[in-house]
Amino acid sequence: MPKYLPLLLFIFLLTQGLKGNCAKSRPIGGITFTNILPDPDPPPYGDFQTLIVPIKKAGNLIIVEAQVDSVEGNFVMDTGAPYLVLNATYFRDAPKIDDQESAGINGESGGSFTTVVHNFSILDLHYSSLTADVTDLSAIENGRNMKILGLLGTRLFANFAVTIDLFNNLMYIHKLNEQGNIPPGEQVFHDPFLRTPFNYMNDIIFMKGAIADKTLWFVFDTGAETNLLDYSRSGKAIRKMQIINRSKLTGVGGSSFEILYARFDELTVGNQKFTRNRALVTDLEKMGRAYDHNIDGILGYDFFSRGIFTINFVKKEFEMYIYNNQ
Amino acid sequence: MRRYGFYIFLLLLLFGNLPYALAQERNNLIATKRKLVLLIDVTSSKAGLDSIFKRAGISDADRPALLKGDLSVLEREGWRMVKHIDNIIEFDRRLSEIKENPPGNPFIITAQVIKNGARHGYLDDALYGVNKFSSPSVIELPSGLTRFILPGFLNSKRAFLSGSFNDWSTLKGLMTKTATGWMIDIKLVPGAYEYKFIADGRWMTDPANLIDLNDGAGNTNSAYFKYNYTFKLHGYPSAQKISVAGSFNNWNPGELQLVKNGNTWECPLYLHEGRHAYRFVIDDNWIADPANPDKLTDDKGNVNSVINIGQTVNFKLDGYTNARSVFLAGDFNDWQTNAIRLNKTADGWSTALVLASGNYNYTFIVDGKSIPDPANPYQSVVQNQTFSFVSVNANYKFKLKGYTDAKKVRLAGTFNNWNYFGYTLAPNGNEWSISLYLKPGKTLYKYIVDGNWIIDPGNKQWEQNDEQTGNSVLWIGQ
Numbered sequence: 001m002p003k004y005l006p007l008l009l010f011i012f013l014l015t016q017g018l019k020g021n022c023a024k025s026r027p028i029g030g031i032t033f034t035n036i037l038p039d040p041d042p043p044p045y046g047d048f049q050t051l052i053v054p055i056k057k058a059g060n061l062i063i064v065e066a067q068v069d070s071v072e073g074n075f076v077m078d079t080g081a082p083y084l085v086l087n088a089t090y091f092r093d094a095p096k097i098d099d100q101e102s103a104g105i106n107g108e109s110g111g112s113f114t115t116v117v118h119n120f121s122i123l124d125l126h127y128s129s130l131t132a133d134v135t136d137l138s139a140i141e142n143g144r145n146m147k148i149l150g151l152l153g154t155r156l157f158a159n160f161a162v163t164i165d166l167f168n169n170l171m172y173i174h175k176l177n178e179q180g181n182i183p184p185g186e187q188v189f190h191d192p193f194l195r196t197p198f199n200y201m202n203d204i205i206f207m208k209g210a211i212a213d214k215t216l217w218f219v220f221d222t223g224a225e226t227n228l229l230d231y232s233r234s235g236k237a238i239r240k241m242q243i244i245n246r247s248k249l250t251g252v253g254g255s256s257f258e259i260l261y262a263r264f265d266e267l268t269v270g271n272q273k274f275t276r277n278r279a280l281v282t283d284l285e286k287m288g289r290a291y292d293h294n295i296d297g298i299l300g301y302d303f304f305s306r307g308i309f310t311i312n313f314v315k316k317e318f319e320m321y322i323y324n325n326q
Numbered sequence: 327m328r329r330y331g332f333y334i335f336l337l338l339l340l341f342g343n344l345p346y347a348l349a350q351e352r353n354n355l356i357a358t359k360r361k362l363v364l365l366i367d368v369t370s371s372k373a374g375l376d377s378i379f380k381r382a383g384i385s386d387a388d389r390p391a392l393l394k395g396d397l398s399v400l401e402r403e404g405w406r407m408v409k410h411i412d413n414i415i416e417f418d419r420r421l422s423e424i425k426e427n428p429p430g431n432p433f434i435i436t437a438q439v440i441k442n443g444a445r446h447g448y449l450d451d452a453l454y455g456v457n458k459f460s461s462p463s464v465i466e467l468p469s470g471l472t473r474f475i476l477p478g479f480l481n482s483k484r485a486f487l488s489g490s491f492n493d494w495s496t497l498k499g500l501m502t503k504t505a506t507g508w509m510i511d512i513k514l515v516p517g518a519y520e521y522k523f524i525a526d527g528r529w530m531t532d533p534a535n536l537i538d539l540n541d542g543a544g545n546t547n548s549a550y551f552k553y554n555y556t557f558k559l560h561g562y563p564s565a566q567k568i569s570v571a572g573s574f575n576n577w578n579p580g581e582l583q584l585v586k587n588g589n590t591w592e593c594p595l596y597l598h599e600g601r602h603a604y605r606f607v608i609d610d611n612w613i614a615d616p617a618n619p620d621k622l623t624d625d626k627g628n629v630n631s632v633i634n635i636g637q638t639v640n641f642k643l644d645g646y647t648n649a650r651s652v653f654l655a656g657d658f659n660d661w662q663t664n665a666i667r668l669n670k671t672a673d674g675w676s677t678a679l680v681l682a683s684g685n686y687n688y689t690f691i692v693d694g695k696s697i698p699d700p701a702n703p704y705q706s707v708v709q710n711q712t713f714s715f716v717s718v719n720a721n722y723k724f725k726l727k728g729y730t731d732a733k734k735v736r737l738a739g740t741f742n743n744w745n746y747f748g749y750t751l752a753p754n755g756n757e758w759s760i761s762l763y764l765k766p767g768k769t770l771y772k773y774i775v776d777g778n779w780i781i782d783p784g785n786k787q788w789e790q791n792d793e794q795t796g797n798s799v800l801w802i803g804q
Contacts, residue, residue: 052527138789143437225436283428
């Protein structure tokens with residue numbers, strides 16, 4: 001009997017790792033969603049090898065125009081979102097596929113639900129059917145004074161590599177070859193100064209980095225207008241930073257919370273050192289709970305605006321190129 | 327040996343206190359393992375102290391008291407005095423206070439940290455403009471539409487026109503392919519616009535446009551002005567150079583040249599709505615406009631000509647034929663009660679004003695007594711006073727169908743700071759309505775029916791508010 005026990009125990013432990021990804025949670029527009037659906041959407045299609053999409057900026061948000069059914073409008077390119085999210089102001093009447101349990105920020109933002117849209121397209125890139133969450137995105141509209149129809153999350157680009165050139169306001173959507181690479185003839189940028197793999201968990205990009213020798217895991221979020229650091233998980237690193245100021249901000253429902261604005265050198269991502277960095281120090285526990293993963297920090301605009309960058313969702317690779325005015 | 331030891335000791339002392347000895351900056355804010363430390367050097371200048379208190383997060387309202395020496399402000403903010411050595415006072419607070427009310431997403435933070443400035447890519451405030459093209463790529467058609475032309479790029483799959491007139495849409499300005507390039511006709515009201523073409527998916531300025539604008543956000547855009555006025559001067563056949571200079575262009579002579587057209591000199595241009603003073607400069611001689619009766623003497627004694635760009639609004643008061651004087655006062659003239667006199671007519675009084683686009687409150691002053699316009703059903707209430715309301719260049723009609731039993735229907739929103747007494751709608755058959763001029767961008771609003779706030783039942787677009795009762799949403803121009 002005792003002989004079998006360790007084997008049984010071992011097998012039992014193995015099965016725990018194979019648990020299905022059913023009830024995951026996600027923060028979108030400040031609402032924590034459970035009941036995330038697995039990906040049933042058919043793959044997108046389009047007659048192009050490299051699609052060049054003109055983009056705009058609103059504050060430090062990257063804006064891409066797209067068309068959903070017959071409606072055209074602005075979407076935030078947001079790698080912090082798992083898939084398509086639609087603004088309830090304009091899609092309140094979309095057919096409900098599923099209700100979302102919302103443990104919203106003030107605990108009572110109801111009215112968020114899942115829907116399916118047909119005929120979503122970004123220029124020549126078409127999606128015949130897309131699962132989407134409908135939620136309140138009015139805060140982004142009011143904060144940036146721009147009509148926002150929704151957010152473009154990572155799953156939309158799961159089969160592609162995406163390059164963002166903020167210097168020329170362009171986004172490239174690259175079809176990949178069988179090896180998962182941009183075909184050599186189609187490469188727009190060459191000789192990246194940074195190339196690093198990333199973990200892609202729950203449709204969120206996690207990149208390994210360090211601040212002053214302390215290893216940290218960062219979420220890479222194009223929807224984050226600044227870098228963010230968790231005060232307790234990055235504590236040792238924060239002690240070496242220059243604290244520029246302390247501010248009290250207002251949360252949803254009028255509650256207030258505290259942040260620090262810090263400057264520091266010695267941010268390492270992949271094997272590349274970045275100097276003159278800025279970050280807001282806050283508590284990322286709530287965002288981490290919604291991502292189902294502890295977050296040490298979020299790499300945002302201050303990081304990715306330093307170069308032209310490519311996210312290869314198939315190879316799970318991140319690259320950055322120097323902008324040299326070509 | 328002992329001497330070296332002394333110097334080494336000094337060095338250690340220096341490095342040991344490095345955070346506190348950051349050269350000239352004795353004031354500082356430092357994070358330690360569990361605390362946020364605030365160091366104040368009491369010998370700092372007032373500006374230096376104000377700066378460190380601001381860094382510590384003390385509000386503008388509280389800092390003056392602190393600068394006078396009232397340290398209790400710091401304590402009320404949660405700072406605790408730790409020690410006072412010589413001229414350095416150390417305060418601290420728990421870093422763990424950051425844990426309270428953690429934000430649920432990055433935007434909640436960044437919306438408050440990164441503020442919107444003026445809109446980039448819009449020439450809202452341009453007072454005037456004259457176009458400059460190397461070849462005509464923007465043409466005003468007889469139909470009233472404006473044609474934009476991009477030659478070439480025939481291998482491009484698509485081309486778009488994007489500009490401030492279509493809120494920089496990268497999809498809505500789809501151009502039509504021609505034999506030699508691309509074109510699009512759009513409807514423009516007179517104004518100042520920034521634009522670019524998109525060809526092969528890439529942004530480009532208009533190659534034929536000689537005006538390049540830096541939009542303040544790192545982008546270079548082309549500019550186009552749709553004209554709405556022409557300065558004209560008759561005669562002066564032997565003048566060498568005639569230009570117009572005014573309040574709109576900083577009285578810069580020589581910049582805006584008039585061109586001879588028969589026996590008239592002309593300068594067509596775009597002029598912003600509102601009031602402008604100007605004079606002509608004829609071979610270095612400044613004169614007022616002989617054809618313009620409207621003049622104003624400035625404080626230097628110069629007699630300037632004056633024009634108003636806007637729409638003519640007729641103000642009429644029927645009756646009161648026995649009154650001695652009737653004046654008009656409103657937002658448009660800072661409520662001066664004896665400035666705009668109405669002229670007596672057969673059956674009443676009237677005058678006409680040229681007003682820029684906007685919403686105006688006004689009243690008649692009949693023999694010194696203020697009365698609202700009896701013929702105008704639209705009213706606005708400001709600080710418990712009822713005024714008549716007129717909208718110039720109204721671009722949106724608010725309608726509420728039904729509610730025929732209601733006594734009073736009002737409108738409030740972001741355009742009037744949610745003033746509860748707001749604007750009064752007028753009944754018209756089966757609906758209540760009022761037209762307003764709304765600035766481009768987002769408007770939030772609600773109706774107030776006999777004191778009850780409701781979202782617009784005729785508008786599917788609404789967003790949640792703090793009271794959980796919803797606000798109706800309207801976009802002008804997007």
